[in-house]
Amino acid sequence: MNSNRHLFILELVPMGPSSISTQQLQQQLIERGIVLSTRMLQRDLQSLYEQGCFGLEKDARSKPYGWSINAQWRGGNTKVMSSEMAEHYLLLEQLLPQSVPSDVKQSVHIKAEQALKRFNGHVPDWLSILPKSSLKVNIDNQLVEQIEHVIKHKRAVSAELYRVLYDEAHWLKFAELSFYNIVEQGGVLMAQFMVGTLHDKCYQMPVYRIRNVHILQKTRREPSAEQLKSLRSAINKGMSQETIELVIKVPTHSAVNQEFIELGELTDKQYIDDKNVLLTYQTIDTEQLTDELFKCAHWLEVIKPEKLRQRIVSKLKAATANYL
Numbered sequence: 001m002n003s004n005r006h007l008f009i010l011e012l013v014p015m016g017p018s019s020i021s022t023q024q025l026q027q028q029l030i031e032r033g034i035v036l037s038t039r040m041l042q043r044d045l046q047s048l049y050e051q052g053c054f055g056l057e058k059d060a061r062s063k064p065y066g067w068s069i070n071a072q073w074r075g076g077n078t079k080v081m082s083s084e085m086a087e088h089y090l091l092l093e094q095l096l097p098q099s100v101p102s103d104v105k106q107s108v109h110i111k112a113e114q115a116l117k118r119f120n121g122h123v124p125d126w127l128s129i130l131p132k133s134s135l136k137v138n139i140d141n142q143l144v145e146q147i148e149h150v151i152k153h154k155r156a157v158s159a160e161l162y163r164v165l166y167d168e169a170h171w172l173k174f175a176e177l178s179f180y181n182i183v184e185q186g187g188v189l190m191a192q193f194m195v196g197t198l199h200d201k202c203y204q205m206p207v208y209r210i211r212n213v214h215i216l217q218k219t220r221r222e223p224s225a226e227q228l229k230s231l232r233s234a235i236n237k238g239m240s241q242e243t244i245e246l247v248i249k250v251p252t253h254s255a256v257n258q259e260f261i262e263l264g265e266l267t268d269k270q271y272i273d274d275k276n277v278l279l280t281y282q283t284i285d286t287e288q289l290t291d292e293l294f295k296c297a298h299w300l301e302v303i304k305p306e307k308l309r310q311r312i313v314s315k316l317k318a319a320t321a322n323y324l
Helices: 002-012 022-031 038-051 083-095 102-118 141-153 225-239 287-295 306-322
Strands: 056-059 066-069 155-165 168-185 188-195 202-206 210-219 242-251 265-271 276-285 301-304
Touching: 002 022, 002 038, 022 038, 038 056, 083 102, 141 155, 141 168, 141 210, 168 210, 202 225, 276 287, 287 306, 301 306
Parallel strands: none
Antiparallel strands: 056 066, 155 168, 155 210, 168 188, 188 202, 242 276, 242 301, 265 276
16 A cells, blocks of 8 residues: 555655655665656655655755655654554544553643644544453443342332533433333443333433432333334444445545545546546445544545435535635
């Protein structure tokens, strides 16, 4: 991949005020088993220089040009982190328990920030869609014990649930809930329950969105087999992910075209002109993908699929309305 080749190039470029010529760099790459034509190496260096996010500087006062890494670059004086190491640090930060000492957390956070720079500020897809570990949520163990107790003894409870209504979050009081199961889904502890005495649907909610549980002097409701099946169907539907063919238009020198940002499996690339390129991906349609595309909407255009394009358009209209 281009990104691996670029990594080798960047690791061989010295920190300023030292510099290296294209020919010297080409020879060092050959010694490490990487054979590039002079023209390809020049294009790679120019591309990395124009992206402006790796501290690469070009001394064009005389030929051959000298290449160096700015000594004040935000990446510091360390070598460019490999993509594998960067992924490890980002994953470690996601899985770090709350109980870890603050100095350890800070150390990992600093490394994770460096790792994020390696991916030009965008977390790799497989890490983006990775369910957050329940270890990162401050779970009330006493609350879990209460819920387990009422499940075991088949008792109803009153409680407050964290709900979002009309884009505003509230803790809502429910006079009667019937908890009947606790499951772990995607690393998050979920409580399954029924509401009141008449409502027939079953629900599930993260335990950390429940508080002020009080045990009632009455027997809980028991869900029927059909009601349990309905909940399982709803959960599976929510977890299903559709594979789509994503076509986007991006600037030729963008981080996406240089493969520093991956949106799926790249299947086609067509240059429209000197400034723009069409990229086609096989990818999964997720909220994370929509959010990433929306962040880049000022320079990236979604061409297909139409439903995803309209999703971005709707977000742009809503954002514009806030500033009118």
